[in-house]
Amino acid sequence: MKKIIITGALGQIGTELVVKCRQLYGTENVLATDINEPEADSEVAQGPFQVLDVTDKDKMFKTVEEFGADTIMHMAALLSAVAEKRPMFAWELNMGGLMNALEAAREYNLQFFTPSSIGAFGSSTPKVNTPQVTIQRPSTMYGVNKVAGELLCQYYFEKFGVDTRSVRFPGLISYVKEPGGGTTDYAVEIYFEAVRKGEYKSFIDKGTYMDMMFMDDAIDAIIKLMEADGGKLIHRNAYNLSGMSIEPEMVKNAIQEYYPDFKLSYDVDPDRQSIADTWPDNIDVSCARAEWGFDPQYDLDKMTKTMLEAIENKEGVK
Structure with missing residues (x-):
């Protein structure tokens, strides 16, 4: 990873991911994007930032090309409780945004990360020591989005050779x-x-x-996974954490x-x-x-x- 775009950069994960990546890879090499402007005194604002609606495919492609990105970390999403109240919007944002990001990764040969979640599991999933590979039948729109996202990322890896990587985050x-x-x-x-x-x-x-999981461990896990030898990754989309x-x-x-x-x-x-x-x-x-x-x-x-x-x-x- 040398030139990284992070979507959803003002979210709970994105905020800290931007800071850590800028420390590791250089401030000018990490472009933070979000649908909203950051506060002027925020850490995210202390480096490259661009307003980006992830449902706008043309704008996403243009952003990737102009920045010269080699990696996209796609963090933009609507969370579980809110998604249940606005299921149609959740589908448009979570799945439409993901498809646009994956298409950009395919078109520009980017390394790709997006998080899944324990929300991808459902009531029929074993509750104790839940296996890496198990039944996933969620009963929420958020969970449906996450299962579909895992499958889409695996599809883009197998069909197009996109270096997709993901984890199932807990709280x-x-x-x-x-x-x-x-x-x-x-x-x-x-x-x-x-x-x-x-x-x-x-x-x-x-x-x-x-x-x-404490956020420091979550951020470190993203970076460790993205820096890992891809040839050793069996369950790349997505790991239980x-x-x-x-x-x-x-x-x-x-x-x-x-x-x-x-x-x-x-x-x-x-x-x-x-x-x-x-x-x-x-x-x-x-x-x-x-x-x-x-x-x-x-x-x-x-x-x-x-x-x-x-x-x-x-x-x-x-």
Whole structure:
């Protein structure tokens, strides 16, 4: 990777991916794009940026050609809970944008990355130690998009020789940018509210296990996969990833090590809970470990300490 375009650069993953890639490959070699303009003082704005609607194929092709890209990291997408409220728009954005990005990769011979998700699984998928290759029958538009995306990426690899690579991300936890519209968002919100208010009301019920990962591990995984020897990749679209399997009470207990008076209550959102109930409790990541050395560094305790300290710094709490 020498000249990288990142779509959806103002999203939860994109924001931090842009910063890391610019550190590694040089600021001028990473073009951030999004449908919205970044705030002038944001880190994304401190380097090349272009407004890009990923559903505009001509604009995407022109952007790739003018920048001289050799890699596209396609992060633009509508997340799970929002996609359920706007399924037609989700299809147009998630699938239309993906097709345009894949066509650009084919036309200009680009290396290609786009994330899938544990949302690609469904209620008929084995919930414990979910295999890399297993039944995928999601019941959400987001999940349908992700399964279709995995298949499309594999098709473009086999049919056209496009170097497509992907992972199935779990819930991602970060202090840099607060999330919006994801089923796993409680696991970010709980840390912010612990610092701000000392209490949190979870929209996901106790005992609901879901896979999660600290954002630093997620960003490192993308780069490690993209730099890996393609000849060793068997399950390139898409690898199971996870840093930990947790439920809300576990997060509460971890926070209480630092905030003993922290209180957790529940006001379950039936829509997001019904989505979470179809996802695995924990997934098998052995293929990612074996094929390209996936090795997350954060467990729940280390992540909790890092999150709370960073949010305290952002909020000016001593």
